[in-house]
Amino acid sequence: MKIKQFVSLEWKQFFRSANFGKSIAIKIFMGFMALYMISAFLFTGIFLFKALKKFFPELDPIVVVNNYLIYWILIELVIRYFMQKLPVLNIKPLLTLAISRHKITNYVLTKSALSFFNVMSLFWIIPFCITLLVNEYPVVNVLSWFISLSCIVLIINFLNFLINKKNVYFYSILAVLMLAIGLEYYSIFEVSAVFGKVFNVLYNTPILAIVPIVLLALVYYLNYKNLRGLLFLDASLKQKTEEAKTQDLTWTNRFGDIAPFLQLDLKLIWRNKRPRMTVFLSILFLFYGLYFYTNDKMIEMPVVLVFAGIFITGMFLSNFGQFIPSWDSSYYSMMMSQNIPLRKYLDSKAGLITFSVVVLFLLSMPYAYFGWEVLALNLACALYNIGVNMPMVLLISSMNKKRIDLEKSPMMNTQGMSAAQWIIIFPFLGLPVVIYLIPYLLSNAIIATIVLGSVGVIGILFRNIILNKITEIYRSKKYAMVAGFKEQN
């Protein structure tokens, strides 16, 4: 088997994958994201030299960069841990063919060197090196430094695979990073100074570029050994199974009819990566408020505060709600043929979301520190989320007919995305702002808060009727959903 054939396999895998047929909107969005990142990195690379000259006039820019390289390395490791996927070629079908394991291993590893992340780093390293040369730094040093840095990028790449998904290493790196930043911030111990020296020596002594090269060879070899040993059906290709733990959820029985579904949803969230992420995100976004409330300018702007309130109390609503009923896509035909009234199914989702809004509001109560107006507005936003946004999200979600594989990593996962997710954001955030802004401009903030909350309460009062309507819509879309969820992507 020649490299050419491997490449042709990769090529077909890419262009023939169902992903490639993803909706055009997502492709454009991802394209823009990539473009944005590239330009941001290029911009950094081009202007880094000038900026450093300006902010650290007494220091040589290359010295400053060298000082902080260690942070770049640690942060890269952290980010990659989350985002970078393992370079697993579809190895299984190749194992029984006449291709040596040696070749497969080398190919997989080489392929990973071309990852998006490695290329991204070059987007700032190369322009920076060019500005160095333009500013008449010695060519030999710059070149050897460039080689060292490129090696370091690849070392990070391979190190990440060695660390791969072992939480212990990850948390150690995170801890080291935090500790270093802490020590640096309080000027107890300057980590940057120590590592800065190392990298400066590397820059000043071009011959030492051999060190990163040797290190790279070493991590490559370790990866090779590791991967080579895994190229058996029973080793890594067969997924590890986790031990099932059963939780006692009988407390949900007090919710009556919807209890079984509620239990199911709680297990869904707790036992699957992607839905679990929605919970973590919701809690993370609680702190988003700090960004708004500690900013003197922003706390004066009512629109921003409504934004914050809707976000803080509605993060789970939007994150989880937008993928109803796709969360249940892998067993949707069972749900539809079992003895389940659709209304009860939706009631349970609505109940879960309402619960989340209430909890998030309670958790956000310490924001009363920034004034009781903030607390009142958040309460109004919570009511609005329950009364209006929740039914609206359920309604728009009825457009979902894309399958979600629960166990896939949630990072940069666009599975299950469709037009619904793009449409949702405007009424979700825009409408409450408008509802708030009109009475605010006509009278004052207190009245506006009361109006917003009242709209929510009205929604809650009509909940039953609204949910009946939504149930009908879900029923009419049932066949499309069943068919859509069956399509593997």
Add this chain to the structure above:
Amino acid sequence: MIITSNLSKKYGNKTVLNIDNLEIPKGQSFGLVGNNGAGKTTYFSLLLDLIQPSTGHIKNNEVLVHESEDWKPFTSSFIDESFLIGYLTPEEYFYFIGDLRGQNKADVNTLLSQFEDFFHGEILGQKKYLRDLSKGNQKKAGIVAALIGNPEVIILDEPFANLDPTTQIRLKGIIKDLAEKQGVTVLVSSHDLMHVTDVCERIVVLEKGEIVKDLETNAATLKELEAHFSGSELV
């Protein structure tokens, strides 16, 4: 019990199922055989209202399947793995189905205790989620889940596939027992002619969506089916 009239399903111009009339009386064990693409799963999906009929209808115990949901309480089914909830343990799954069908934990446990043989110690108490079980064990769990709550109609698509020989034999016993002693209408599809003739009182052969044979099972049925499928049938 189940009356099918003028039922057809078309995708574009292609007719994948076309059944003028088919009546399955209560308590019958009914077998559906046919090659791939003959329309077996399509028929079962129509029976469960998972796809919409192009023409005609199915009445399940006087309930029009594509108009009312009232057939759900007395009908249960296992079509494929998409009927399992992967992140539950088998026990949790059984209790969940039990909840849906008005059976408490004790009821479900009583039912499960009858199937200890069938499970062969590989399903219960394994501390594994359904998604981590082997295909065969997943199927066992799915089939037994379809028996929870005393359904009057049970629909099983390819129940014998992926099962080991011992389990196949046990499953045959279970299905026979359901139809003969408990008066349950059992609908089974299979590629295995021998199993179907063993289990079913009546066998219908589908070919390209049409019924080509409707046989009362007797000693000669297996021979007849084999002849039909090997193409050496004398006209």
